[in-house]
Amino acid sequence: MPGGVEWALHCCVVLTTSSEPVPAARLAELHDVSASYLAKQLQALARAGLVHSTQGKSGGYALTRGPESITLLDVVEALAGPGPAFVCTEIRQRGPLATPAAACATPCGIARAMATAETAWRRALAATTIADLVRDVDANHGPDIMTAYGTWLGAPSG
């Protein structure tokens, strides 16, 4: 699990409050995290098409689509890559008792069981959206906090 997942998810949540691009440094300040490391997470989100960045004096990051269209899986895969966490190296085809390649057309039981578990994990992550997380903040801390995020992000820094 990439360490930046938590930061990236929090950024997506607060970016829903801003109609203007938000500089990476401002997001780092709001969350009190390393600006340089957060910049890497935001660049990964941009490469995955979840945020776009604009250059210049009023530049920064903005979500590319509505928060109901961005799932936790989108964000996790943006940072970790879409590939499986468990990578099968076909150990059964190695060593003195190697199973012939022709008999290994389908994944072995280990690879299938690990893939099944990952599918369950991905399915759960895909079932929650950034909009769900925003609703959760509203429900647990009141809507004022989301409004405050928006006001703070839109205010000049310094």
Added chain:
Amino acid sequence: MPGGVEWALHCCVVLTTSSEPVPAARLAELHDVSASYLAKQLQALARAGLVHSTQGKSGGYALTRGPESITLLDVVEALAGPGPAFVCTEIRQRGPLATPAAACATPCGIARAMATAETAWRRALAATTIADLVRDVDANHGPDIMTAYGTWLGAPSG
């Protein structure tokens, strides 16, 4: 996902065929993998109580219990630790708009959603045992291969 999970699971599968302890070097040779790195995985399995090691000339590793009592989750946790892959650092309590600690008695929506996904993953891993994997080898490659593993592991090396 620790890289040794695949190796450790294969070791558990073939250890079901041996009534005698199997030296780590023999397991490494069977799977054509690094003996030193595999030794680390076996030591982790031993620390978790899944295998026990005996010293001496006929020493080696043996499963501590029946393969129907060892799940994939047992093996994954032996290598990765039982802790969550996603660690919440309570970002909501940081920065200029920090939520007061008193209002953070329950995990935030992000932490809960990530935990839900991990629970789904762990549940799936817990649903498959080493015995299931052995049956899968039998079903896909015939019972002769498991017998051959046992014969090879029991034969003197060299």
